[in-house]
Amino acid sequence: MASLAPDVAANLHTESANPHWVRLGGDHKLDHIPGEDGWPVLGTTLMQLADPLGFQKRMVDVYGPVFRTRSFGRRGVNLIGAEANELVLFDRDKLFSNEQGWGPVLNLLFPRGLMLMDFDAHRVDRRALSIAFKPEPMRAYCSVLNTGIASALSQWGGDMRFYDAIKALTLDTAASSFLGLPLGPEADRLNKAFVDMVQASVGVVRKPLPFTKMGRGVAGRRLMVEYFGRLVRERRASPGQDMFSQFALATREDGTLLPEDVVVDHMIFLMMAAHDTITSSATVLFWQLAKNPAWQERLRAEARAVTGGDALPLAYDDLGRMELTEMAFKEALRFMPPVPNMPRRALRDFRFGGYDIPAGTPIGISPAAVHADPAHWDAPHVFDPLRFTPEKVARRHKYAWVPFGGGAHMCLGLHFAYMQVKLLANHILTRFEVAMQPGAEPQWQAWPIPKPRDGLKVTLRPLQ
Numbered sequence: 001m002a003s004l005a006p007d008v009a010a011n012l013h014t015e016s017a018n019p020h021w022v023r024l025g026g027d028h029k030l031d032h033i034p035g036e037d038g039w040p041v042l043g044t045t046l047m048q049l050a051d052p053l054g055f056q057k058r059m060v061d062v063y064g065p066v067f068r069t070r071s072f073g074r075r076g077v078n079l080i081g082a083e084a085n086e087l088v089l090f091d092r093d094k095l096f097s098n099e100q101g102w103g104p105v106l107n108l109l110f111p112r113g114l115m116l117m118d119f120d121a122h123r124v125d126r127r128a129l130s131i132a133f134k135p136e137p138m139r140a141y142c143s144v145l146n147t148g149i150a151s152a153l154s155q156w157g158g159d160m161r162f163y164d165a166i167k168a169l170t171l172d173t174a175a176s177s178f179l180g181l182p183l184g185p186e187a188d189r190l191n192k193a194f195v196d197m198v199q200a201s202v203g204v205v206r207k208p209l210p211f212t213k214m215g216r217g218v219a220g221r222r223l224m225v226e227y228f229g230r231l232v233r234e235r236r237a238s239p240g241q242d243m244f245s246q247f248a249l250a251t252r253e254d255g256t257l258l259p260e261d262v263v264v265d266h267m268i269f270l271m272m273a274a275h276d277t278i279t280s281s282a283t284v285l286f287w288q289l290a291k292n293p294a295w296q297e298r299l300r301a302e303a304r305a306v307t308g309g310d311a312l313p314l315a316y317d318d319l320g321r322m323e324l325t326e327m328a329f330k331e332a333l334r335f336m337p338p339v340p341n342m343p344r345r346a347l348r349d350f351r352f353g354g355y356d357i358p359a360g361t362p363i364g365i366s367p368a369a370v371h372a373d374p375a376h377w378d379a380p381h382v383f384d385p386l387r388f389t390p391e392k393v394a395r396r397h398k399y400a401w402v403p404f405g406g407g408a409h410m411c412l413g414l415h416f417a418y419m420q421v422k423l424l425a426n427h428i429l430t431r432f433e434v435a436m437q438p439g440a441e442p443q444w445q446a447w448p449i450p451k452p453r454d455g456l457k458v459t460l461r462p463l464q
């Protein structure tokens with residue numbers, strides 16, 4: 001999913017704001033918070049977008065872990081650290097709105113997604129949708145993914161751009177596991193509409209004008225809404241083993257089915273939440289495995305031991321045995337979290353870190369900053385999966401590692417993500433040795449989601 005610095009997100013598209021949203025306080029109400037307003041008009045926006053982590057680090061060094069920035073003409077407050085993550089994510093006092101934090105970025109194309117709902121309404125729908133992640137449906141997705149990955153990999157090998165290849169594979173496997181659609185023109189049409197929507201959600205032009213990303217994104221959404229509307233009725237009449245069928249049959253606490261348009265909105269949002277996050281984190285994992293052959297070999301040995309050989313499917317019941325792979329994936333998520341910042345908006349006045357922060361303030365927390373903080377991680381720039389042994393995890397602040405968020409909005413698909421990445425690791429590592437191409441070292445684009453600018457140039461050598 002797209003990730004933006006907090007106040008960048010909150011101010012990007014304020015005209016879409018619902019009139020019931022809490023009013024933004026005047027900017028002067030934040031005068032007492034240390035920070036910077038940046039350049040006239042642009043504020044700190046460009047600095048934040050160009051190098052979010054470097055910018056945050058400098059601000060923390062100069063102003064401390066509570067600091068003010070200004071983007072798209074409005075001020076916001078950043079709260080950096082494990083305690084800040086806990087306050088905002090756990091949100092014991094229901095102080096922070098997700099809808100008003102993420103809404104400005106995502107409302108145009110992904111309205112009413114679970115992550116954009118608050119409190120009771122959110123709880124009711126989250127409960128209904130969670131049936132799609134119970135063991136029996138997960139077992140069915142596992143089998144579809146095993147087949148889809150194995151078939152895609154039969155075309156892999158030699159010099160490749162890993163990011164591009166994994167993105168295409170993730171789209172194709174989403175069509176089968178999420179929607180129950182075979183590969184073909186239908187799935188291609190939907191994939192294109194979906195990609196147009198994702199690109200538009202972070203486009204600079206926010207009006208759906210012809211020939212703009214937003215124009216294509218809104219047309220993509222129209223196509224998906226229309227197609228998914230029909231699919232809900234079909235799946236209700238004749239359900240399959242895909243996630244869409246689970247959503248179509250999901251019921252609220254009073255036993256009623258979710259309305260058709262609600263199923264459609266949730267499914268479109270979920271596809272967005274799943275797609276770039278898995279693509280980005282799998283790319284970071286394989287980048288690090290290409291650079292760390294010893295770790296690559298350990299994971300390969302684990303996969304062979306668990307499945308009993310090379311290029312064999314990984315059974316759902318064996319996922320828990322891929323312990324080193326899980327630790328390596330957790331480390332990839334620490335190293336470069338796909339959602340480096342999370343926006344909220346304060347619904348009431350509150351106090352944190354010695355500062356009074358007024359209702360209406362755009363708030364941001366930064367998993368990326370905490371994941372790189374030497375207070376929690378020795379040599380944070382080194383890739384070391386052993387940070388995630390149970391003993392080390394038990395000694396660490398619970399909110400020092402939050403790639404999936406936490407509290408009521410904790411990623412609903414995290415077990416799906418672990419499953420898909422373990423399956424990828426098993427299939428790829430037992431077929432190929434993965435190496436960086438000579439001289440290749442990617443520059444990473446931080447925004448809207450971490451991505452290697454060169455696509456990650458690797459060579460995949462078939463194992464004998």
Ligand code: HEM
Pocket residue numbers: 098114115116126270273274275277278281333337338339342343402403404405406408409410411412413414416417
């Ligand atoms: C490595 C992969 C992934 C990462 C790092 C990730 C990260 C996140 C984060 C940080 C949030 C919470 C955002 C917030 O509180 O502001 C979230 C929410 C969510 N994610 Fe994921 N995600 C991943 C994969 C997936 C997958 C595969 C799915 C679905 C199959 C999914 C579905 C969702 C949904 C539905 C929500 C909203 C939950 C709610 O608000 O109750 N995610 N994800």
